[in-house]
Amino acid sequence: MAAFSTGPPQQRTGAAVDGGLTCTACHRTFAPANSDPRGTLTMKVAPWRPGVTQSITITINHPDQKRWGYQLSSRLASNVSKQAGTFTPTPDNRVRCLAGPDAPCIGGDVEFVSHRSAPVTAVGAGYTFSVDWTPPTTAVGDIVFYLAGNAADGGGTNANDRIYNASMVVPPAVCNIPGIPTITSAVSSASFTGSLAPNSLLSIFGTGFQSTGVTRQVMAEDLAAKLVPQALSCVAVEVNRVRAPILYASATQINAVVPTGTAAGAADVRVILNPTGIIPFSSSPVTVQAAATAPTLFTLDGSKVIAQISGTSTLVADSTAVKGARAAKPGDSITLYASGLGDTAAHLDAASLATAASATVNPVTVMLGGKALPPASVTYAGVTPGMTAGLYQKINVTLPAGIPAGDTSLKLMVNGAASQEGVTILTVAQ
Helix, strand or coil: CCCCCCCCCCCCECCHHHCCCEHHHCCCCCCCCCCCCCCEEEEECCCECCCCCEEEEEEEECCCCCEEEEEEEEEECCEEEEECCEECCCCCEEEEECCCCECCCCCCCCEEEEECCCCECCCCCCEEEEEEEECCCCCCCCEEEEEEEEEECCCCCCCCCEEEEEEEEECECCCCCCCCCEEEEEEECCCCCCCECCCCEEEEEEECCCCCCCCEECCHHHHCCCECCCCCCCEEEEECCEEECEEEECCCEEEEECCCCCCCEEEEEEEEECCCCCCCEECCCEEEEECCCCCEECECCCCEECEEECCCCCEECCCCCCCCCECECCCCEEEEEEECCCCECCCCCCCEECCCCCEECCCEEEEECCEECCHHHEEEEEECCCCECCCCEEEEEECCCCCCCEEEEEEEEECCEECCCCCEEEECCC
């Protein structure tokens, strides 16, 4: 690491918003980052208080290495292109601005703090850096830290160095969103109508769900435990007093997953502000209808279904309206996206990420032009690996001969429950 012994170039923490660049752009011997499991990179950041400086510790280890370096960046979780707080330059730590010069950075420019002179230790001793960070002075919700570490051999070149990346979401120490939230509606995220099933997607509309200007969606850093969080940026949702996994929260909308085990019948939905604070604020409940299955199809505009030719990015739609799209024809395998299909063979919890395909317990019937397709046409209906249990349950359908042409009506039937009316798919009969 001779070339950057006084600190690496900016934007090397692996943050997607910065192009995903890491120190492996130069230190290539053991690329990609984190490829050598014998090394570790960790950071300790306490829940933050507005304007109160804290010391962040960064520790990097590797049994074969003896020279150490790092780079750290702090961003608003609600907008990761924006700086969160400020780092303090010291004789050991250099702070550089995205625009180029060293700190102080002007106009909220993004900051990158790194070693000023890479320390050398005995082989395998590791090193702990200490960085002073002052959080924002106002309530801005969660903050995400992106970190890079270099465990170098001290050989004076870029060879034989191990690069590591890590990230962490840090919540405020005390949530303090003022006011009482108000729910105006709670509906299926796919259709914005109808009843809800366990593990299905729920959209809640209203006011006062977040501080002004704060919009938060689940990030990879939130999913380190392979579970969707049950609180996001100082807001939580309860269905029949059971916390629901949350995927998105703004001042006027929340997307969540209906908890596993929600009983059929009337269910109360509440929004809770400051769920871990001293004084939580709860909305008045809104009553929704729950059922064991409540299939709903995702659409482009409320009527045209979201569908694609299976295994491709080609959408099923009018090519004059959507570039590269085409109508579906007999023999095509198409993929549809839905929610509310009920339990799957793997019995996933609502907060779980699906790690493998798992089909629905109840068969899914596809109705095209008012007629049920043969059961064998539905080659798969279930969760999508890598997604939450309720986020996208996909249906793969092979279209048989004899289908009608035009904007053809499309509906799902699961355990006697039907998806919403008025959904169509563009088909040709050839």
